[in-house]
Amino acid sequence: MSPALGARPDGSATEFAVWSGRAERVWVSLFDDRGWHETDRIELSRRDDGVFSAIVPGVGAGRRYGFRADGPYDPPNGLWFDPWKLLMDPYAVAIDWPYQYNALTAAPRWQQEDTAPMMPKAIVTPLLPPATPSPPLFRPGGLVYELNVRAFTKLHPGVPEELRGTIAALAHPAVIDHLTKLGVSAVELMPVTAWIDERHLGPLGLHNAWGYNPVSFMALDPRLAPGGISELRDTVAALRAAGIGVILDVVFNHTGESDAFGPTLSLRGLDALAYYRHAPDGSLVNDTGCGHTLACDHPRVRELILASLRHFVEQAGVDGFRFDLAPILGRTAEGFDARAETLRAIETDPVLADRVLIAEPWDIGPGGYQLGNFSGRWLEWNDRYRDDVRRYWRGDRGAVGSLATRLAGSSDVFGREGSAATRSVNFVAAHDGMTLSDLTAYEHKHNEANGEDNRDGHDENLSWNHGVEGPSDDPAIVARRRSDVEAMLATLFLSRGTILLTAGDGFGRTQRGNNNAYAQDNAITWLDWAGRDAALEDFVAALSSLRRRLGFDAQAFFAPPDGDGRAATAEWLWTDWTPMTEGRWNDAGNRRLALVVAQPGHPRGAVLFNADRRAVAFAPKARDGHAWREVTPVSVTRAEGAGAIRLEGRSVAILVEEAFDG
Known part of the structure; x- marks a missing residue:
């Protein structure tokens, strides 16, 4: 039986094991306690299944190490073996410092210069006892709160300065109070495993702020988790104690090794042909837009993905995962297959059997748009919801029918094959794109700070600006923008399905029109807690309560x-x-609609929508012995005779039907 891959200490020795189907020789390089000097280089023995391993006496917890592999060097044909390149263990569970891009790691083999000085080292780390098995707290239909760990608490005045920007900060009472106030069901952490900057960022003086460029799949980034897996585990426990689950955003579609000109850091140097998808001519397939594509249908890649997911469930107790560019997981040589072996392995794995699985259901490869095509085990990010809600509130003609479909759970997408429930994750704004407030203030993207002459990011944001691009001191424009934001928030919270709100969008965050702020590890993305809109935050908290009270947090179609x-x-x-x-329904000029929902165990509710700039009078009729009472968290209506309700332009009103006293 082959050894478990990675480094496994037993107190007196450590067994190192790594897989390569094409390497001719593999070594483990051991380093001193600071990781500066290579003290030993031990050749590993190859087994018939391609696992190279050795038991090294006297090596215990805390020892720094890396791998080196030798074999044919023929990059045009996918062979990158170079013993001068120190390689990160794909199964490393801890590293000593963050990855930093250095051109030497991309240098050709003939340059013969050791990359060890600029590479972080893996740390031999004993695993924690498995976390106590507990079912996920998160249930479909709840509120997912997407957040960037560093940006979320970097400026939080209630969090001790030494904790700001770390996973541990999320366990602080000041943070938990905020999450509890909003009724958050689960936080979704943007990538927390160790990543590297893209090579073009250094000369621009920028750094990757989002983490969607991983090198390690199990090792947490030291900048976010200086306490390692224990820090994540303790934070998960603290959030669970407050009734809040934790979902990890994971990236199994590409790595920081990039295209043919990228660095050799780990998988490329171990066996690029196995780990990455290649075209018949030997070139890298790029279905991700990041220069290459992970070969998720390869058995060893599948094994690595499953091991990584199990690691975070067993070691930290997370509720589940959101998969970036999830169709890559189902890609084979023939294209996307919802029944592909890797997807089925994730769905049926005993450790993952009850975990939350969320797909971002698109990539840029052929047939890459797969919204609604994942199995019933998956929730899916719904960009059609995002776009149709934006179009409606922008005032586009003919948008009211699409709005109704999205409010009801998108049965046109998720009701196929007779399904009775939606799997939609509804959102209006997310980390990728404009913030919710910026949608109403910027008709055009403003990515000048990214150093690419505003060429990056989507050109069409379905956004608007009320006649002034960017900040405005005109009270009328400010009021209109605020009303639009409130209307979109109300729409989101009163929609059927799971809902997602990005941290800060509930209190007015702005990125100054930047719709691709991945490289802005600065005030553009750091949440301004001191300047947040407390009234808007209260509005969101009230909406969250109303959502639960009226039963919109369910999955069944109406x-x-x-x-x-x-x-x-x-x-x-x-x-x-x-x-x-x-x-x-077919009147292209109609922008008005009322929805009445009756659900067992909940009061009868009504939601009035008016995306017209003009006010309109609704005439709600209650059942005998009942009357409608407005419960909108802000005052957007006024009585207009005989029970009519005047709804101001670009706004939402929420009503509850109540029985007469006596």
């Missing part, structure tokens, strides 16, 4: 109102409280 009373029902009504007709 049933017609003439059902048996056991299912949630929906009525789509015109302003006079008559059913929407085909003519009104």
